[in-house]
């Protein structure tokens with residue numbers, strides 16, 4: 001399992017906040033300017049009703065000449081004030097968003113780095129749709145909160161405190177009444193927030209299910225088409241889409257109730273103020289101008305509170321998103337280089353498995369001991385330059401045996417050595433550089449043929465790429481293409497045949513030129529003709545390299561130097577093709593089954 005250092009909840013919250021603040025680094029100038037602009041906007045908004053109060057209370061009661069000359073100053077003053085407000089608003093809306101987008105971009109890079117760092121078992125446990133939704137929607141929520149948060153909170157705080165002070169100055173009894181309604185509003189909001197949190201969480205899970213469904217269906221589109229299973233896929237997608245819709249409906253119901261509740265409270269507040277204010281005016285305890293000004297300040301007082309309360313939705317999503325983000329970027333890969341690990345030195349290419357035990361971690365929280373062992377005391381010595389074929393029943397552990405060599409997973413006990421060096425004691429980079437893998441499933445990246453052959457070696461020259469293609473028996477085909485090596489292979493190599501993709505994968509390994517080779521059912525998916533061509537390329541690739549081959553078609557491996565039969569995670573017999581046939585054991589039985597099956 002990935003590990004996160006244990007911390008108390010308070011420490012965890014502080015750490016989370018500190019690391020969130022860390023993403024403002026390098027943007028401080030924008031952050032400060034954003035805050036200054038926000039303060040200016042809040043100040044101007046606060047000043048306006050007070051100016052109006054002064055005018056209606058004093059100036060507008062003087063003669064028309066005095067009003068006319070004052071209006072010119074007033075006009076100039078208002079133009080300047082609103083021009084400044086316009087500039088500040090623009091800055092907050094534009095640069096504030098840019099700042100948020102830059103933070104989001106940095107977080108996206110950090111998250112992608114974390115994904116790249118993770119061991120294979122992490123990807124066994126996590127759905128790619130979920131990982132994608134973290135990269136897209138979570139980070140968007142965080143960036144929104146990062147830039148709107150300080151601005152809303154600060155403008156809101158200044159307007160609320162400023163207008164409350166002015167409201168209290170204008171009329172105390174009315175402000176007491178306002179305070180009571182405000183207290184109810186806050187309690188109401190806190191309760192509604194608790195309910196909404198659960199709805200948001202559910203909503204997030206549902207959208208990641210939709211993403212996973214979509215991912216799955218698009219990745220398996222060929223299987224879908226070949227089974228004419230579009231309706232099945234549609235139905236599965238409809239289910240997760242409807243579940244998402246349901247959760248959205250619940251979310252909007254909760255939000256609707258919440259906002260309607262706020263509107264009702266505001267209605268009650270205004271009614272109370274007008275009735276109480278009217279009564280105070282009738283009693284001669286308040287001026288009509290003051291009541292009008294009071295009403296204007298109420299909206300300055302309550303609008304930011306509403307904004308802040310509404311913002312809590314974004315804020316909550318951002319907190320949940322940032323927590324998930326941090327959990328991911330702080331996770332340590334299960335497989336790491338040992339302290340002081342040295343580079344692997346392959347002198348001859350001898351491989352040894354010593355009493356290896358291994359179980360896949362099911363990721364359900366159980367300890368490794370609870371998971372069924374797939375490799376159970378496997379011993380295997382492979383001589384330098386030898387080609388050894390692993391055969392055996394499906395699920396016996398052949399692919400797992402191979403996956404342990406480049407440390408895609410770590411053994412639970414026992415050890416694997418290359419030229420006497422434990423694979424856990426050397427750097428993963430040097431280990432994986434020494435091993436070339438050709439699998440049944442070839443993955444080509446969207447790009448040109450040349451880019452795909454040179455994958456992992458961006459410094460490869462065109463001559464080297466062509467030479468690798470030559471050795472893999474694919475150069476001739478590439479040269480017939482109008483764009484040659486610059487031909488786009490399409491997403492996952494969809495524009496190429498299985499055999500062509502396979503030979504491009506082989507060319508990749510030729511270019512890499514590793515000392516050790518793993519061929520995991522590299523030809524099983526091909527027809528006889530393609531298999532023959534690929535087989536030739538593989539034979540030339542394995543020359544002079546220690547090679548482990550897994551193949552179900554025994555005809556393709558009978559030329560191997562040795563064959564090891566693996567059953568239930570152990571090597572049960574080993575020898576040359578002839579020796580094993582003569583022994584009449586498991587291999588001989590498989591061979592007869594396939595041979596007779598082919599003749600039947």
Ligand SMILES: Nc1ncnc2c1ncn2[C@@H]1O[C@H](COP(=O)(O)OP(=O)(O)OP(=O)(O)O)[C@@H](O)[C@H]1O
Pocket residue numbers: 124360361374392393394395396397398399400401
């Ligand atoms: N990533 C994984 N997570 C959990 N279990 C796995 C994983 N990969 C394989 N297994 C399980 O490990 C066992 C051995 O699988 P493995 O692929 O090594 O067998 P194999 O001999 O190569 O089979 P085949 O010939 O069918 O490819 C199987 O029971 C399989 O279900």
